[in-house]
Amino acid sequence: MAPPESTHTATDADDVLRRVFGYDSFRGAQQEIVEHVIAGGDALVLMATGGGKSLCYQIPALVRPGVGVVVSPLIALMQDQVDALTAVGVRAGFLNSTQDPDQRRFVESMFLAGELDLLYLAPERLRSEQTLRLLDRGKISLFAIDEAHCVSSWGHDFRPDYLALSMLHERWPDVPRIALTATATQATHQEIAERLNLGGAKHFVAGFDRPNIQYRIVPKAEPNKQLLELLRTEHAGDAGIVYCLSRASTEKTAQFLSNNGIPALAYHAGLDADTRARTQSRFLREDGLVIVATIAFGMGIDKPDVRFVAHLDLPKSVEGYYQETGRAGRDGLPSTAWLAYGLQDVVQQRKMIASSDGDDAYRRQLTAHLDAMLALCETVECRRVQLLNYFGEAGEPCGNCDTCLNPPQSWDGTVPAQKLLSTVYRLKSERRQRFGAVQSIDILLGKQTQKVSQFSHDQLSVFGIGTELTEGEWRGVVRQMLAQGLLMVEGDYSTLALTQESGAVLRGDRKVLLRREPEKPARAKAPRTASGSGGGGAAVQELSEEAKPVFEKLRAWRGATAKEQGVPAYVVFHDATLRQIATQAPSSLGQLGTINGVGENKLAKYGQPILDVLGEALDRPGRPEAAEPPAELDFEEPPEEYPEEYPDDFFAE
Incomplete structure (x- = not known):
């Protein structure tokens, strides 16, 4: 109508x-x-x-x-x-x-x-x-x-x-x-x-693409150390969010980062309300603070300068992943979405679905969500294209995600898959015994471990038939077969078991293509940026060497001003606005008023102090001449978008 x-x-x-x-x-x-x-x-x-x-x-x-x-x-x-x-x-x-x-x-x-x-x-x-x-x-x-x-x-x-x-x-x-x-x-x-x-x-x-975010998914080895390297080499001094699955892991990870010189705080629903409120307030008002949290954190905080979102555990759905990574780079400036993903993530998520409350339809829905997330992790194509396709939007390879920067190769893993399925079948045949991925891999590699000897698994026909792959490569095979539904986990002991799809592989009726991880992980380059109203505009370009110290002086002024007023720094000005001011170096209120994000109220309130900072930073002689401010000062500049997901106790009236 x-x-x-x-x-x-x-x-x-x-x-x-x-x-x-x-x-x-x-x-x-x-x-x-x-x-x-x-x-x-x-x-x-x-x-x-x-x-x-x-x-x-x-x-x-x-x-x-x-x-x-x-x-x-x-x-x-x-x-x-x-x-x-x-x-x-x-x-x-x-x-x-x-x-x-x-x-x-x-x-x-x-x-x-x-x-x-x-x-x-x-x-x-x-x-x-x-x-x-x-x-x-x-x-x-x-x-x-x-x-x-x-x-x-x-x-x-x-x-x-x-x-x-x-x-x-x-x-x-x-x-x-x-x-x-x-x-x-x-x-x-x-x-x-x-x-x-x-x-x-x-x-x-209007589209789901966040071109300023670089999506990267890495094989999980020692995730805390991998995270520390990311922060030290690419995000030193940046604000960011790290997501973990459990409350205990948030606290351990926050302590690990703090012990290694990264200011970090834990946040989860088990903390008392005052502690959560203080943590949230510090994150909003301080530069360079890292929050390690369960998905209860993110909750509509309009902090535009979050430069990275990292996941140490696999999200349950693509929607959740997109929602959480979207908390990075709200100002349109280059940001990173980083996920460490491994075999245990798949096992754990499958077990959680199997033991979840609800009927079969509900569990099928959870499985569909997880399968889509696994497909994003295992793809050899552009991550951004895969992500956009999930939301029904077409896309072209972005040239900026990890699979574009360092393309992985697919390989024919049918024979290794058959060897693994044969091993799982033989172990499953041993009644009253439960064996997971580690035992299967030890058998394939011909390892004479205590458990192998205890159960005489060195007598199995499959013992030692998988030495063409390393232990890490076999873990990748298990992970990807779980992701493809060619294996499943059962019970509290993560026992591997065959699925309805396993028979076709064993008979040779189905080919199994697997992803081979690149030898060297993709390193970041400056992601593409968004432009226009509400997202930073023309201020997203990289700063010149001359503009960098000016920008830092403007940030220091903004921090002091925000502290004096008791508001987050972005309420005064966003980074994108300060970057544009530092780059264009306006010399009058009239010129300053043309900067994106400087409306009438902020021009009247902050215009002359900014010109004073610029005058000092650029060593301009005398006090810059100030034009008359506009006559009407009823309105002014925008808050950035409000994030999309919130902790449970933020909703209860």
């Missing part, structure tokens, strides 16, 4: 983009989305993290009469979101369970008086009749449903309270709705539309 005619024009949106957020032009589908919502149309938006999703509802909320109501699961981070908007001159507030009654009453009175531009609510709060009556009494410009993938019951981040949001259209049929997510397969996309009653909405699929 076509949206109703609007009295607003595209000029309104362009003016807000420039005056409030400090950008000269929209990027990609942003302008079409903004104009559609301003005109009163419903929209379902799929857009990559860092693509500028927030602007797609923030600008319409500022142009349309009334208050934009944003439904967001970010209970513990709404204050940071509001602070970032306030810094650019947007009148924002939130209502959630962290406030006392007086604070809630104050925000409610501002909403009723029309003194807010944006109001953030948790989905749980919309179950309250008191909240619904409050919204009935005010003027609502739009509803924005952020993290819309949370409505999908098959998704990786399902939130039951999202299911009730279909009532927004029923109760306020004339208020436009915009649902947004950065992570959705075609099936999830359709489920969002159905469950949120967005059948008549216009769909915008």
Whole structure:
């Protein structure tokens, strides 16, 4: 259904983009989305993290009469979101369970008086009749449903309270709705539309590619040491996130990094709320801090300068992997997504699925998610193409992921596969005994271990028939056969067993192609970068030698300013903005106002101090001449996108 005619024009949106957020032009589908919502149309938006999703509802909320109501699961981070908007001159507030009654009453009175531009609510709060009556009494410009993938019951981040949001259209049929997510397969996309009653909405699929992120997956050997080498050689002094599967491993890894001179903190749901809050606050406000966490961390933190995301354990799904890696490089600058992946990861994930609660359909869904993740790990083609294909988007080899930089080869592993399956079959035939990958490999290599001798496995016909491969290569064969469904694990002891597909290999009816790991791992080169509004713009180029010290002085000024104001550094300015300032070295407020990310509020608030820093850094004579600031200073620059996945206790009202 076509949206109703609007009295607003595209000029309104362009003016807000420039005056409030400090950008000269929209990027990609942003302008079409903004104009559609301003005109009163419903929209379902799929857009990559860092693509500028927030602007797609923030600008319409500022142009349309009334208050934009944003439904967001970010209970513990709404204050940071509001602070970032306030810094650019947007009148924002939130209502959630962290406030006392007086604070809630104050925000409610501002909403009723029309003194807010944006109001953030948790989905749980919309179950309250008191909240619904409050919204009935005010003027609502739009509803924005952020993290819309949370409505999908098959998704990786399902939130039951999202299911009730279909009532927004029923109760306020004339208020436009915009649902947004950065992570959705075609099936999830359709489920969002159905469950949120967005059948008549216009769909915008803006693409999933994050060209500034370099995807790299390495064979797991000694993962902590591999991680340490990555941080020392490529990300010294950078902020980043390391994901581990268990709480214990997060603490051990954080301690290991700290002992080796890398400032690191652990984060998991087993820590008390105060410790988690302090850790989160430090990560937002300090440069160069590494958080080692379970997937409970990531949760909407708008920290644009996360330079790497590392996984020491295999993610359960491609959606989860994409979501987690997307927390790197939100500013559009070069960043790394690094994963150490090995045999035990496959064994562990298969066991977790086999022992999981739920019916067969649920376990089949988990298996499908894992199979897609394994396919991404084992591919000999471009990682980015494989990742985009999963979300239904075509892509060309990027020339920047590890498989493009150092292409692996595939080889005919049919004979080794037959040898391994024969060994597993013979071991399985020995009743009441359980043997995993290690015993099978020892037998194939002809190792006379204590366990081999104890069970007389040196008498088996397969003993010593696999010496053409090394132990590490055999582990790769086992891992890839598990990934391809040619082997399975059973029971608590990770016993290897045959599958229905094993027989075809043993009979010679099926060829087994395996991936041969490159001899030397791919080393990073500068990844491609994004450009445009909401993601850093032209400031993403590498800094010249002359600009580097200027940039560092600007960062030092920003750090001191942020500390004085008690806000994260990115609320003052993003790195991308400081890089552009350092490169262009403006000498007046007028020139500074042309920099991406410098809107009216920030120009008035920070313009002269920045010129002073530049004057000192560049040894300019005297105080730079300052142009008169603009007369109206009601608005200003944008917060970056808000990440996509959050810890469980961030959602509970």
